[in-house]
Amino acid sequence: MYLAGTRAADQAAARATPESPDQPPVRRSKVLSRVPGTVLVLGIVSLVTDISAEMVTAILPLYLVFGLGLNPLQFGLLDGLYAGATAVLRLVGGHLADRWQRLKAIAGIGYGLSAVAKLGFLAAGSSVPAIGAVLAVDRAGKGIRTAPRDAIISLSTPPEDQGRAFGVHRTLDTIGAFLGPLVAAAILFLALNNYDAVFVTSFALATCAVLILLALAPNQHRRKTESNRPSIRESLNLLREASFRRCCVWAAALGLFTITDSFVYLALQRRWDLDTHFFPLLPIGTAGTFILLAIPLGRLGDRIGRWKVFIGGHLALVAALVLIFGPVGTWWLVLALHGAFYAATDGVLPAAAGPMLPEHLRATGLAVLQTGQALARMASAVTVGLLWTVWDVKPALLAITAALLVVTLAAAIRRPLEAIR
Amino acid sequence: MRRLISLAVGIAVLLGGAVAYVVSARNTGAATNAVPVVEDAALHLDRTDLFFRNLADGPDQGKLAAVPAADPGAARRVGELSCDRFAAARGTAICLRLQPAALPPLTDILVLDRNLSVIHEETLPGTPSRARVAPNGRIVNWTLFVSGDSYAASGFSTRTGMYNLDTDELTKTVEQLPIFIDGKRYFASDVNFWGITFDAAAERFYVTMASKGKTYLIDVDFAAYQGKAIAQNVECPSLSPDGRRIAYKQKIADGKWRLAVMELATGKISHPADDRLLDDQPVWKDDKTLIYPIRTPDGKTGIWSVGLTGPPKLLVDNATSPSLGGLQ
Numbered sequence: 001m002y003l004a005g006t007r008a009a010d011q012a013a014a015r016a017t018p019e020s021p022d023q024p025p026v027r028r029s030k031v032l033s034r035v036p037g038t039v040l041v042l043g044i045v046s047l048v049t050d051i052s053a054e055m056v057t058a059i060l061p062l063y064l065v066f067g068l069g070l071n072p073l074q075f076g077l078l079d080g081l082y083a084g085a086t087a088v089l090r091l092v093g094g095h096l097a098d099r100w101q102r103l104k105a106i107a108g109i110g111y112g113l114s115a116v117a118k119l120g121f122l123a124a125g126s127s128v129p130a131i132g133a134v135l136a137v138d139r140a141g142k143g144i145r146t147a148p149r150d151a152i153i154s155l156s157t158p159p160e161d162q163g164r165a166f167g168v169h170r171t172l173d174t175i176g177a178f179l180g181p182l183v184a185a186a187i188l189f190l191a192l193n194n195y196d197a198v199f200v201t202s203f204a205l206a207t208c209a210v211l212i213l214l215a216l217a218p219n220q221h222r223r224k225t226e227s228n229r230p231s232i233r234e235s236l237n238l239l240r241e242a243s244f245r246r247c248c249v250w251a252a253a254l255g256l257f258t259i260t261d262s263f264v265y266l267a268l269q270r271r272w273d274l275d276t277h278f279f280p281l282l283p284i285g286t287a288g289t290f291i292l293l294a295i296p297l298g299r300l301g302d303r304i305g306r307w308k309v310f311i312g313g314h315l316a317l318v319a320a321l322v323l324i325f326g327p328v329g330t331w332w333l334v335l336a337l338h339g340a341f342y343a344a345t346d347g348v349l350p351a352a353a354g355p356m357l358p359e360h361l362r363a364t365g366l367a368v369l370q371t372g373q374a375l376a377r378m379a380s381a382v383t384v385g386l387l388w389t390v391w392d393v394k395p396a397l398l399a400i401t402a403a404l405l406v407v408t409l410a411a412a413i414r415r416p417l418e419a420i421r
Numbered sequence: 422m423r424r425l426i427s428l429a430v431g432i433a434v435l436l437g438g439a440v441a442y443v444v445s446a447r448n449t450g451a452a453t454n455a456v457p458v459v460e461d462a463a464l465h466l467d468r469t470d471l472f473f474r475n476l477a478d479g480p481d482q483g484k485l486a487a488v489p490a491a492d493p494g495a496a497r498r499v500g501e502l503s504c505d506r507f508a509a510a511r512g513t514a515i516c517l518r519l520q521p522a523a524l525p526p527l528t529d530i531l532v533l534d535r536n537l538s539v540i541h542e543e544t545l546p547g548t549p550s551r552a553r554v555a556p557n558g559r560i561v562n563w564t565l566f567v568s569g570d571s572y573a574a575s576g577f578s579t580r581t582g583m584y585n586l587d588t589d590e591l592t593k594t595v596e597q598l599p600i601f602i603d604g605k606r607y608f609a610s611d612v613n614f615w616g617i618t619f620d621a622a623a624e625r626f627y628v629t630m631a632s633k634g635k636t637y638l639i640d641v642d643f644a645a646y647q648g649k650a651i652a653q654n655v656e657c658p659s660l661s662p663d664g665r666r667i668a669y670k671q672k673i674a675d676g677k678w679r680l681a682v683m684e685l686a687t688g689k690i691s692h693p694a695d696d697r698l699l700d701d702q703p704v705w706k707d708d709k710t711l712i713y714p715i716r717t718p719d720g721k722t723g724i725w726s727v728g729l730t731g732p733p734k735l736l737v738d739n740a741t742s743p744s745l746g747g748l749q
Contacts, residue, residue, distance in 0.1 A: 203439075392608055
């Protein structure tokens with residue numbers, strides 16, 4: 001517990017306590033006026049962390065091949081393993097955060113692990129197992145911090161503003177991802193292609209983010225009673241709650257038919273025969289649209305219902321895929337729809353599910369929801385890859401698009417979230 | 422308030438430290454060459470020379486260097502040209518050079534004449550991996566590593582292309598090449614090609630294809646532009662000058678390769694007396710001798726030579742990407 005803090009943080013903390021009524025927010029710019037200070041703090045923490053993370057991602061292949069003379073194919077095999085481990089650690093991070101009632105501490109450990117990993121690259125040298133271990137620590141940190149961080153956002157924000165709050169957080173986060181490669185390029189230029197300088201800068205930024213989190217994000221002022229310390233059994237019981245279970249099931253069902261980004265870009269590149277120079281720039285189109293739309297769509301969700309926006313996002317993805325195979329449309333329209341899909345789903349889902357979870361199980365619940373969705377999307381990537389092999393690109397993507405449309409319409413009709421409203 | 426001040430101090434120290442590190446990193450290069458180097462040499466494609474990328478510390482690190490193939494211990498001669506990968510054959514050379522500070526990475530592909538003057542240039546996305554010139558000197562080919570972009574999965578892939586000097590035709594990737602495995606057309610979303618080697622007449626080439634965790638040696642009829650898999654676990658093939666054998670890095674486990682030689686007529690595989698980790702496309706010095714770079718556990722890379730029988734020997738220390746000046 002800390003005593004002094006910023007006004008915004010105090011106020012946000014006050015909001016998190018059920019006893020305190022909604023207070024008029026401090027005056028900030030009009031767009032952000034209803035966003036709690038805690039959310040802005042976490043958004044900035046994510047922004048700085050993402051600059052740090054993406055600068056390493058951007059140079060890693062160069063570093064492995066050029067700095068060390070290694071063969072990157074030696075690392076590719078571990079990718080699937082990491083993705084699975086990250087999903088499991090997200091559950092662990094969420095559960096421990098709730099159990100120990102230490103959301104901020106667990107999030108801080110996650111951010112801290114990733115920061116230390118950046119220096120690990122210097123220590124690992126050119127040893128393949130050591131580099132593998134460093135990558136594992138980095139991703140473990142990411143897995144651990146996600147659920148407690150989202151729980152803090154959720155608990156700091158009144159239920160009616162959740163969409164806007166997550167929209168603001170995800171926008172700041174993506175801006176960081178946008179800036180990362182640019183910062184990395186600038187540092188390589190200034191340091192005359194010295195890769196260690198990028199790792200050191202990345203470590204410094206990641207540590208700054210941890211400091212910002214520790215200094216400015218409030219601890220959660222929750223009543224500490226034994227009954228509020230959830231056991232694993234109680235966490236599992238969350239899924240007995242009909243509305244939350246349906247939310248998880250539908251999110252995972254939609255995830256099963258959500259096409260991975262790389263397949264979308266590959267199909268798009270083939271459809272319009274885009275130059276290979278262009279290929280690495282396609283995600284920028286998606287991220288740019290995401291940055292523009294995440295806040296407006298989050299607010300729209302607050303107003304008309306988040307599940308509607310979530311469903312609308314999946315329809316945007318269906319439309320994007322139909323465009324890829326239709327006679328009309330352009331590649332940038334596809335990217336815009338792809339960005340809209342993420343803007344309507346990424347922050348909207350936790351915004352929708354958060355308020356239906358009890359406060360002392362918020363991190364656990366969000367972890368279960370997002371892990372289910374992530375595992376379903378991994379399964380989808382494998383399925384699409386298999387279909388692509390057996391049927392070739394067009395029938396594979398058409399089949400998965402048709403399936404996505406059917407599930408989306410079913411989810412729209414079932415409206416799992418409206419049931420509890 | 423105290424908390425805010427500590428935060429500000431903490432951030433200032435961290436960012437100040439990073440800036441100081443970046444500035445100091447500008448001055449880390451050694452001022453003198455660690456090995457004897459003859460600077461400002463006028464290099465040209467001489468068949469008696471062994472070319473390589475100089476890795477020795479000093480101002481000439483990264484430059485293309487040459488020594489007499491018969492006397493590889495002689496002082497290395499360097500000019501102005503820097504190459505990450507280099508290969509030559511019959512009066513034509515290819516030099517791959519990573520563009521500094523380009524993210525996502527871009528590679529300049531330079532086609533050079535006998536005097537190492539640039540006669541054609543392309544820029545493609547990726548980082549340099551392999552380069553070769555067909556024995557007739559009229560087709561250059563390359564492999565670049567292309568990494569997943571920062572927002573997608575972090576998987577790597579390779580892109581192999583070629584340029585025909587006679588027709589001015591650029592093939593950015595051979596990914597569209599129809600492939601037959603066991604007589605059946607093979608389709609997959611995850612195919613990667615790397616390491617082309619042409620035959621003497623440039624009528625066929627061999628290349629590695631990877632898909633679903635397996636690697637295949639593909640034999641390609643260049644005119645018909647289709648290929649068939651003729652062996653597995655063969656990577657970075659290199660066809661001997663007499664066209665009878667393929668030297669390659671043999672995959673023995675994930676991330677582990679060693680030098681091996683296959684008789685094309687019989688498929689018989691033999692192992693030259695060097696079982697260390699090999700991660701490059703070998704070069705034939707003649708029909709019975711191979712040249713290749715080896716990275717030893719101390720992190721240093723040197724160029725080694727081995728006969729089909731007999732022990733390996735070190736030719737040039739602190740060097741990689743070997744090529745003869747035009748024998749093959």
